Amino acid sequence: MSADKSERHAAFLGVPPWLALLLVLVIFETGWIGFAIGQPPLLPDEPREAAIALEMAQSGVWTMPTLNGHPFVEKPPLPYAAAALACGLTGSEATGTLRLPQLVASLAALAAVFALGRRLGGAAAGITCALLLATTVEFFRSSLRLAVDPELLAWTSGAALATVEWWLAERPSARAGFWAATCACLALAVATKGPVALVYHGCAALGLFVFGGRQGIGRLPLLFAAYLVSLFPLGAWALALYAHGGWDLVSEALLRNSWGRFARAELGHKAPLWFYLKVLPVVLAPWTLLALAGLGTAWRAAREADTDRGRATVLRTALGWAAGSLLVLSLSAAKRELYLLPALPAWTLLAGAAFIDAARAPRLEGLPRFALLTTLAALAGATVAGSFLLPRQGHAEAALLVLPALLFGGLLAGAWRSWPALGSAALFAGVALAAGGAAPWLMERDSARGSIDAARSALTQAASRTDRVYGVGLREREVAVLSLALRRTFTELADLEPLGGPDAPLAQRTLVVSGGSAPPVLGPRLLERASLEGTGSAPLGAQRLYFSTLVKRE
Known part of the structure; x- marks a missing residue:
């Protein structure tokens, strides 16, 4: 049965393919949001991002992110301002409130991918691409993370969509409108993560110019103009930084953080070429094979002059966006899996093109068909293994993974001859069930590695009985956790030497917090001025936070 016949058969059953896919998407997204939105912040980055946003909400200074009262200029202020605004509008400082900008951004990215995917074959194709994005490992894991990258994902996707429509528009007024939309999305992307945000869109545009012929060359000046316009928010922030801290603060933000991260990995995350x-196969899972097969599909469509213009434009954009971003990010000195998130829509559009071709092909005809059948076999095997192994680790709910395993196996058997009616909806429903069965285990694993609950609770309790708090030799993540626990600024010291002196006087009751693998040694000079009332510690990642309560001697 061909794909066209399958669609007619599905419509005859009274369930249009796009409607069944949309239902699966809505149910999956609703469950995912309900599960992830209120999860506590996890190491290494979320406590810092939460602390900065809450400080901005308290101070009302929207142009200067701070951590424990000190300027934090690794990233522009827009993401923190969005989280602070969410707190102000709702009157809540809960973690779920702080995640609202990421939630809106993730839904916006799915909408943009749907709009781009429609160019590949109608509404069903668009929802298929959105589902492919929603069910990838990296999107599922990172799109609600307290980080700037989910918002960068949304603005990058919006800019790519606006650029595609600008490229395809025939009326001058439409072209002008989509060019303005491209400028707006790029400006917001730059205001989210700095000039590096232009890399993703530049790679997407490169795909259009490489295959666009003379039409592409003629639009090059307008694209450069859009990039110049997008830098205006960054210039305004640079002026605010200069007014606050002079050229040193501007240099810290734009040179050490933006250029320094790319060229020298000055702030960490150094990795080989x-x-x-x-990591790409894991990031794209479970659609890795389909995404890789989509590279060939896009390459052929991009080079064919007689292909559908809208489909070819989307695939050219996706090809440049995916392959170009991978190349540029590999050349960067600092590397993290999270940096692939803004390029993830491109890979899922490629996977969507391969999926559509695979659904139309019989048996093992062509690489996309082979990729689809192999993916089904891998999903069936993985869920069967999970249904047996995870219950032995105390997750009885994982036994339900046998249900999607049976579904994947049935799809594999039925798809051997041709793709069945409503097969796409059944496939994504199975992936949603598998994600639901594995989610508690994944969350427990992440919490064991990155939970701050024990440290935050212990610090809050200890600080409630003291008048002053000092942090001694704390790293950035420890400063963030202490800031979240106290909800006020505290004094940071490099070591214990000045404690008790004129620069770091003791209060009647003083809490001293330090990090590392061993508690600090309080010297005799300090103990002459204060008695040690109590000590404690709490785990924080691979190390611990140590705290001592000192009572000033009369």
Whole structure:
């Protein structure tokens, strides 16, 4: 049965393919949001992002992110301002409130991918691409993370959509409108993560110019103009930084953080050149094979002059966006899996093109068909293994993974001859069930590695009985956790030497917090001025936070 016949058969059953897919998407997204939105912040980054946003909400200074009262200029202020605004509008400082900008951004990215995917074959194709994005490992894991990258994902996707429509528009007024929309999305992307945000869109545009012929060359000046316009928010922030801290603060933000991260990995995350080739299969799972097969599909469509213009434009954009971003990010000195998130829509559009071709092909005809059948076999095997292994680790709910395993196996058997009616909806429903069965285990694993609950609770309790708090030799993540626990600024010291002196006087009751693998040694000079009332510690990642309560001697 061909794909066209399958669609007619599905419509005859009274369930249009796009409607069944939309139902699966809505149910999956609703469950995912309900499960993830209120999860506590996890190491290494979320406590810091939460602390900065809450400080901004308290101070009302929207142009200067701060951590414990000190300027924090690794990233522009827009993401923190969005979280602070959410707190102000709702009157809540809960973690779920702080995640609202990420939630809106993730839904916006799905909407943009749907709009781009429609160019590949109608509403069903668009929802298929959105589902492919929603069910990838990296999107599921990172799109509600307290980080700037989910918002960058939304603005990058919006800019790519606006650029595609600008490229395809025939009326001058439409072209002008979509060019303005491209400028707006790029400006917001730059205001989210700095000039590096233009890399993703530049790679997407490169795909259009490489295959666009003379039409592409003629639009090059307008694209450069859009990039110049997008830098205006960054210039305004630079002026605010200069007014606050002079050229040193501007240099810290724009040179050390933006250029320094790319060229020298000054702030960490240094990795070898092949890092992304190693992690890409996991990031794209379970659609890795389909995404890789989509590279060939896009390459052929991009080079064919007689192909559908809208489909070819989307695939050219996706090809440049995916392959170009992978190349540029590999050349960067600083590397993280999270940096692939803004390029994830491109890979899912490629996977969507391969999926559509696979659904139309019989048996093992062509690489996309082979990729689809192999993916089904891998999903069936993985869920069967999970249904047996995870219950032994105390997750009885994982036994339900046998249900999607049976569904994947049935799809594999039925799809051997041709793709069945409503097969796409059944496939994504199975993936949603598998994600639901594995989610508690994944959350427990992440919490064991990155939970701050024990440290935050212990610090809050200890600080409630003291008048002054000092942090001694704390790293950035420890400063963030202490800031979240106290909900006020505290004094940071490099070591214990000045404690008790004129620069760091003791209060009647003083809390001293330090990090590391061993508690600090309080010297005799300090103990002459204060008695040690109590000590404690709490786990924080691979190390611990140590705290001592000192009572000033009369």
